[in-house]
Amino acid sequence: MAKNLLIVESPAKARTIEKILGEDFEVRSCYGHIRDLEKEDMGIDLKNKYKPRYFVPDEKQKVVRELKTIAKKSGEVWLATDEDREGEAISWHLCEVLGLDPNTTKRIVFHEITKPAIQSAVQHPRTVDMNLVNAQQARRILDRIVGFELSPVLWRKMSMKNNLSAGRVQSVAVRIIAEREREINAFAAVSTFRIEALFTAKDISGKNVVFSAEGRKFSREADAEEFLKSCTNAKFAVTDIQVRPGKKSPAAPFTTSTLQQEASRKLGYSVSRTMVLAQKLYESGQITYMRTDSVSLSETAMENLKSEISNKFGRPYYQQRAFKNKNESAQEAHEAIRPTYMENMSVEDADCRRLYELIWKRTMASQMADAELEKTIAIIQISTNKEELKASGEVLKFDGFLKVYREDKDDDEITEDEHQEGMLPPLGLNQLLPLAEINATERFSRPLPRYTEASLVKKLEELGIGRPSTYAPTISTILKRGYVEKRDKEGMIRQFRILKLKNNIISKLGSQETTGAEKSKLFPTDLGLVVTDFLKLYFDDIMDYHFTARIEEEFDEVANGKLAWNIMIDEFYLPFKKDVDNTIEKAERISGERELGIDPVTGKKVIARMGRYGPMVQIGEQNDEEKPKFAKLKNTQSIETINLAEAMELFRLPRILGSFEANEVSVNIGRFGPYIAHDKKFYSLGKEFDPYTISFEEATPIIVEKRVAKEQRTIKVFEKEKIQLLRGPYGPYIKQGLRNYKIPKEKQEHVEGLELNEIKAIIEDVKANPPKRVPRKKKSS
């Protein structure tokens, strides 16, 4: 009898399942979706109930062809794509393409790749759920409509129009970044004076140790000083001691989003790096599937964990736990991310090791006992006033899961009271404490930090926007479009005050700290800010943080058969299309224009705005008799925050420094950074020079040096033919006009001796056999 064909989405899964199912089944993968909407006219028939037009993209032709061949000679075809909306749709597309009847073809599901799960799935086949398929089609069509209607609006209304795009997910992601930036810009720090007293006491071994106690905060310096004054000659006595047990519980096993967050915090990985490494681990069979929103573990994994934990740490360290997903939008088609074999504590591959060990620890900890703590709070009263001080300490009684894993937190989640608490020396009731000193230290409130890639993913997940398979690509998209950039920001030095009471004398000290420094954070560009404002103005419903959640409810109704998908799309599309048409007709071009003030020299208006080539400042207006003057903003400047003085500074370039060898020497900033221009030649300026301050005396040696360096790089020049023989970082090469030609290895030995005819031959040779390039993806349909 012919084998049955079982189709899954992932090839790694196919290999595992084939082993489990044995001889009766040939298991193949379809590599995700096999059809997509055509691009022409959005691939949707707007006049015929939004009937979609699908096609098989070029890169899917091969796999579809193979599946067709195998299907033909197989007994029965079984569809085992993922158990979610997208998976159901893939099964239906497979029916369509392979000529199977969706009403009779066997459809099976499992959300873990274990023998019992798969065997039980095979025992209970069903057929394709067309309601669920329709919910997916509605999702796909709505996203296509939003993307392909909105993007062209930007092309028409933006002055900068290269490759701009908008979409249900990416545009909201940019909005999140943009709004955080504005919150930070609008933030005004408030300072308070925090009271900290240092006392001495004897520890268990009888040694004197210093510990601290906190008092309340004063918003005014005078009040803090008044308090310190009132503490002179005071006695400090312990009046109350509270000892309370506490516990900490482990976090759930990893999902895609939490893995990305922890790998970012603990290992400093970008979300795409995390995914590349996780993919490698998955393909080599080391971990379960890495694109998942589920926190549950299979029963086999739970058994495995029970014995591993008991063996390694002893039975008291084991505690069985079932985690529930907090996220309503989760579809849980797979398990949580976990090692396939808990007995493997590490992996060979050095690149993947740190990520694997993180996953191992997190999984292990998830089934371990709570950590038990003892928290002590001592209240200390002051004889000379009514204030009291609080000393607190924490002792770990049982480490439990902390033996293997501690979850990190983002900056914005750490509350002020949550600083690491140390141990307290043993204290007795009514014990008098000798005071070392009391400090009132000025502390400033902080704005929320900018997003990292991973904290943006977390935010998107909370809002139900995007899916595990799209978090990393979404971030790439908004970076590539230039809406957002990832960079560091230097902090600012800030002074703060300290009042100190020591030996009954109050002294006032000053100190300084760095504030506002950010590393590898997401910043909106002016383009991102301007596009976000525009979309919010004309398409506020799509930009709404809850838009996705709302339409997801409707997709659910479609999936439950309570709502017809094309009626749902119709209700969305009609008003949306009206907004699009209205915007195209009425909206002005977007420039993000901001008036900065008046140029003191000419008396003309100075404005900052988006130009064709990015953000810029301009003196005077288009209709003025005299042409306006323009200057580009620096990378770190923004239309929103630049002031008149900074703008005027930008107009100081180009600076003419003087005359050298009868030619003008000038400095400017170009597309590739600051440069010196002299005699129609250009010399880049290194970081050590500032184009605004560099002098003639500093500039001329640079010209001479760079000229010499260039001469050394030049081996031969054939003026007439415009051919140069040059020495580059990868060895000698030929340059003709703008094109470079590689010299074959065997001729690199004696380049000095190369004659014109030989060089010409090399050029012809390279032209005839051009070096292979990465083939550009073919445009579909």
Add this chain to the structure above:
DNA sequence: CAGTGAGCGAGCTTCCGCTTGACTT
């Protein structure tokens, strides 16, 4: 490589969500 900032308006771009693989330096 080192400019530009406006307007012609050809012909192009673009979405989200499933999956990897085969290019080059």
